[in-house]
Amino acid sequence: xxxxxxxxxxxxxxxxxxxxxxxxxxxxxxxxxxxxxxxxxxxxxxxxxxxxxxxxxxxxxxxxxxxxxxxxxxxxxxxxxxxxxxxxxxxxxxxxxxxxxxxxxxxxxxxxxxxxxxxxxxxxxxxxxxxxxxxxxxxxxxxxxxxxxxxxxxxxxxxxxxxxxxxxxxxxxxxxxxxxxxxxxxxxxxxxxxxxxxxxxxxxxxxxxxxxxxxxxxxxxxxxxxxxxxxxxxxxxxxxxxxxxxxxxxxxxxxxxxxxxxxxxxxxxxxxxxxxxxxxxxxxxxxxxxxxxxxxxxxxxxxxxxxxxxxxxxxxxxxxxxxxxxxxxxxxxx
Amino acid sequence: xxxxxxxxxxxxxxxxxxxxxxxxxxxxxxxxxxxxxxxxxxxxxxxxxxxxxxxxxxxxxxxxxxxxxxxxxxxxxxxxxxxxxxxxxxxxxxxxxxxxxxxxxxxxxxxxxxxxxxxxxxxxxxxxxxxxxxxxxxxxxxxxxxxxxxxxxxxxxxxxxxxxxxxxxxxxxxxxxxxxxxxxxxxxxxxxxxxxxxxxxxxxxxxxxxxxxxxxxxxxxxxxxxxxxxxxxxxxxxxxxxxxxxxxxxxxxxxxxxxxxxxxxxxxxxxxxxxxxxxxxxxxxxxxxxxxxxxxxxxxxxxxxxxxxxxxxxxxxxxxxxxxxxxxxxxxxx
DNA sequence: GAAGAACGTGCAAACGTTTGCGCATGAAGG
DNA sequence: CCTTCATGCGCAAACGTTTGCACGTTCTTC
Numbered sequence: 001x002x003x004x005x006x007x008x009x010x011x012x013x014x015x016x017x018x019x020x021x022x023x024x025x026x027x028x029x030x031x032x033x034x035x036x037x038x039x040x041x042x043x044x045x046x047x048x049x050x051x052x053x054x055x056x057x058x059x060x061x062x063x064x065x066x067x068x069x070x071x072x073x074x075x076x077x078x079x080x081x082x083x084x085x086x087x088x089x090x091x092x093x094x095x096x097x098x099x100x101x102x103x104x105x106x107x108x109x110x111x112x113x114x115x116x117x118x119x120x121x122x123x124x125x126x127x128x129x130x131x132x133x134x135x136x137x138x139x140x141x142x143x144x145x146x147x148x149x150x151x152x153x154x155x156x157x158x159x160x161x162x163x164x165x166x167x168x169x170x171x172x173x174x175x176x177x178x179x180x181x182x183x184x185x186x187x188x189x190x191x192x193x194x195x196x197x198x199x200x201x202x203x204x205x206x207x208x209x210x211x212x213x214x215x216x217x218x219x220x221x222x223x224x225x226x227x228x229x230x231x232x233x234x235x236x237x238x239x240x241x242x243x244x245x246x247x248x249x250x251x252x253x254x255x256x257x258x259x260x261x262x263x264x265x266x267x268x269x270x271x272x273x274x275x276x277x278x279x280x281x282x283x284x285x286x287x288x289x290x291x292x293x294x295x296x297x298x299x300x301x302x303x304x305x306x307x308x309x310x311x312x313x314x315x316x317x318x319x320x321x322x323x324x325x326x327x328x329x330x331x332x333x334x
Numbered sequence: 335x336x337x338x339x340x341x342x343x344x345x346x347x348x349x350x351x352x353x354x355x356x357x358x359x360x361x362x363x364x365x366x367x368x369x370x371x372x373x374x375x376x377x378x379x380x381x382x383x384x385x386x387x388x389x390x391x392x393x394x395x396x397x398x399x400x401x402x403x404x405x406x407x408x409x410x411x412x413x414x415x416x417x418x419x420x421x422x423x424x425x426x427x428x429x430x431x432x433x434x435x436x437x438x439x440x441x442x443x444x445x446x447x448x449x450x451x452x453x454x455x456x457x458x459x460x461x462x463x464x465x466x467x468x469x470x471x472x473x474x475x476x477x478x479x480x481x482x483x484x485x486x487x488x489x490x491x492x493x494x495x496x497x498x499x500x501x502x503x504x505x506x507x508x509x510x511x512x513x514x515x516x517x518x519x520x521x522x523x524x525x526x527x528x529x530x531x532x533x534x535x536x537x538x539x540x541x542x543x544x545x546x547x548x549x550x551x552x553x554x555x556x557x558x559x560x561x562x563x564x565x566x567x568x569x570x571x572x573x574x575x576x577x578x579x580x581x582x583x584x585x586x587x588x589x590x591x592x593x594x595x596x597x598x599x600x601x602x603x604x605x606x607x608x609x610x611x612x613x614x615x616x617x618x619x620x621x622x623x624x625x626x627x628x629x630x631x632x633x634x635x636x637x638x639x640x641x642x643x644x645x646x647x648x649x650x651x652x653x654x655x656x657x658x659x660x661x662x663x664x665x666x667x668x
Numbered sequence: 669g670a671a672g673a674a675c676g677t678g679c680a681a682a683c684g685t686t687t688g689c690g691c692a693t694g695a696a697g698g
Numbered sequence: 699c700c701t702t703c704a705t706g707c708g709c710a711a712a713c714g715t716t717t718g719c720a721c722g723t724t725c726t727t728c
Binding site: 016017018019020023029030031032035054056057058059 | 704705706707708709710712713714715
C-alpha cells in the first residue's frame with residue numbers, strides 16, 4: 001500500500017509552502033507564473049492527486065461535483081432508464097453520480113442516505129420509499145438538496161418529478177373497457193406506494209366512468225417484481241369465473257403475467273387481453289405486440305437531474321413540481 | 335444548512351473527553367458502564383451521526399464497509415443482474431456498494447476510479463475497459479483491492495471472474511451448424527473487448543471444426559447496444575446472398591436484431607434462425623422462444639463480491655481466477 | 669500492608685486540505 | 699526620498715475523527 005503523495009510532498013519538491021500549491025491547484029489567489037510552473041512540474045512528477053476526503057473535511061461546502069441517486073431496484077428497466085437520464089445530464093454538467101440500489105429495503109435506504117450525506121454529495125435524487133419518510137426529511141433539513149422522482153413525499157416543499165400515474169392507468173383501463181371487456185383483472189402495485197395507489201385509482205375511476213362495478217376478487221396487489229406478476233396471474237386466471245382482460249401495473253409483473261399466460265396456453269388477446277405498465281424490451285415484436293403504458297423514464301431522470309442542478313446553484317429557488325404524461329401505446333394485446 | 339453535531343458536542347454534553355465518546359462508539363478500549371450510558375444518551379439527544387469523511391481522513395485503513403462497482407452500461411440487463419449479485423453478498427456482509435455507470439467512456443471510467451479511490455472504498459469491482467487499462471493498474475498499485483469481472487486485464491495478478499465466452503460461443507455456433515446452416519451471420523462485440531474477441535474465436539473455431547470456411551462479409555461488429563444490433567442485422571439480411579442464421583453476441587444487440595427481423599417480416603427460424611448471447615426478459619415466451627446462451631450474470635457478481643471480501647480481509651492471499659460456464663438454452667429460434 | 673495489575677479516562681498528535689491574515693518585496697506616486 | 703499599494707508567498711488554524719500514551723484509581727495477591 002503505497003502512500004499517495006500529498007500537498008506536503010509537492011510543496012517540498014517545489015520548494016514552496018503547501019498553501020501555494022493549494023492555490024495553484026484551485027486557481028485561487030495570486031501566484032507568480034514561474035512558481036506555478038514549478039509547482040505543476042512537481043505535481044506531474046509525483047503523480048499527485050488531491051485527496052477528496054481531506055478537501056471535503058476542510059470545506060464542507062466545497063462542491064465535489066457529485067450527485068447521489070438512490071433507486072429501489074436496478075433490475076427494473078424503468079429505473080435503469082431513469083438512471084441513464086440522470087447520468088446523461090449530470091455528465092454533461094461535469095457531475096458524476098453515485099448510484100445506490102436499496103431493493104425496497106428501508107434500512108438499506110437509510111444506510112445509503114447516510115453514506116451519501118457523509119460523502120457530502122452535492123444533491124440526491126430518489127423515489128422515497130413512502131410518503132412520510134423521516135430519513136429523507138432529515139436529509140432535507142440538513143440542507144442537502146433533494147429531488148424526489150416517481151413517488152412523492154407528502155411534506156410539500158421539495159422539487160419533484162413524477163409520472164401522471166392516474167391518467168396513465170385511467171386511459172389504459174378505459175381502452176380495455178372500450179374493447180368490450182367487463183371483467184378486468186388488476187395486478188396492482190404495493191398499497192403503500194403512491195404509484196400503486198394512483199394506478200389503482202385510475203383503474204377504479206375508469207370503472208366508475210363506465211358504470212362498471214368493481215369486483216374485489218379480481219383486484220390483487222403485488223410487489224412490482226416478476227414473481228408476483230406470475231403468481232397473481234395464476235390466481236386470477238384459474239378463478240372459476242376468470243377475468244377476460246388483465247391490467248398489470250408495472251413492467252416486471254407484466255413479464256411475469258406473460259409467463260403464466262404462456263404456461264396456461266392462453267391466447268392473447270382472444271382468451272385473455274392484456275395491457276401493462278412500462279415499456280418492455282421487445283414489446284413491439286412480441287407476439288402479439290403488447291399494448292402498454294409507456295412511462296417516460298429517461299425524461300423523468302433527465303428532468304430530475306436538471307432540477308437538482310438548478311437547486312444546487314440556487315438553494316433558495318422555489319420548489320418545482322413536474323408531472324410527466326405517460327403514453328398509451330396501443331398494439332395488439334388488447 | 336444546520337451544522338451537524340460532532341464528537342465535541344457529544345463530549346461536552348456528556349461531560350467527558352471526545353476520546354471517550356469515540357471509544358464508546360467504536361467499542362474500543364475500556365469504558366465504564368455508567369459513562370457509556372451517559373454518552374449514549376447524549377448522542378441520542380443530539381442525533382449524533384459520525385462524520386464518515388473525518389473518520390476516513392484520520393484512519394486511511396479504517397474500513398468503511400463500502401465497495402465500489404463500476405459498470406459499462408446499466409441498461410444492459412447482464413450488468414444489472416451482475417450488480418444484484420454484488421449487492422446481495424455485500425449487503426449480507428454489511429457492506430454497501432456504490433455503483434458507477436461509465437457508459438463505455440474511458441474518461442468517465444477514470445473519473446469514477448478517482449472518486450471511488452478518494453472516497454476510500456474498501457475495494458472495487460469492474461470490467462476493465464480494455465486489457466491494459468493504466469488507470470486500473472494504477473489503482474491496483476495504490477493498494478486498493480480490485481477484482482475484474484467479465485473482461486480481463488492482461489497484467490496477471492488480479493482476482494477475476496469471467497464467463498467462458500469461447501465455450502459459450504463455440505457451443506452456440508456448433509448448434510447452429512448442427513441445424514444445417516452454412517451461412518452464419520455474426521453480430522459480434524467490439525474488437526477491443528476480450529469478450530468480443532473470445533466469442534469471435536468461438537465462432538471461428540466452430541467453423542474450423544466443421545470444416546466450414548469463414549465468410550468475412552457475414553462477420554460484423556457492433557458496440558453491444560441495441561441500435562448496432564438493429565443496423566447490422568439490416569445490413570446482413572439485405573445482402574444479395576444473406577445468411578440463413580444469425581449469431582448475436584449480446585442481449586441488447588439480439589433485441590435489435592429481432593426488431594429488424596420483425597420489420598423485414600422474416601419468419602424465425604424458417605427464413606432466419608437466431609441464437610443470441612445473454613438471457614432476455616420474456617425470451618422463453620417469445621414467439622418463437624429464443625435459443626440463446628445464458629450467462630450466469632448474477633453468479634459472476636456474487637463470486638466477484640465474495641472474492642473481493644476475501645481479499646480485503648487478507649490482502650496477501652494469492653489471486654484467484656474463476657471462469658464460469660455459460661449455458662446454451664435450446665428453444666425454438668434455432 | 670505494600671506492590672503491581674487492571675481499569676477508566678484525559679491529552680494531544682495526526683490525517684490532507686483550505687483560507688484568513690500577515691509579512692516581505694518592488695513599483696508607483698507625490 | 700518617503701509613503702502607499704499591489705503582488706507573491708508563508709504561517710497556522712480549522713475541519714471531525716482515531717489512537718498511543720500517561721495518569722489516577724481501585725482491586726488483587728502474597
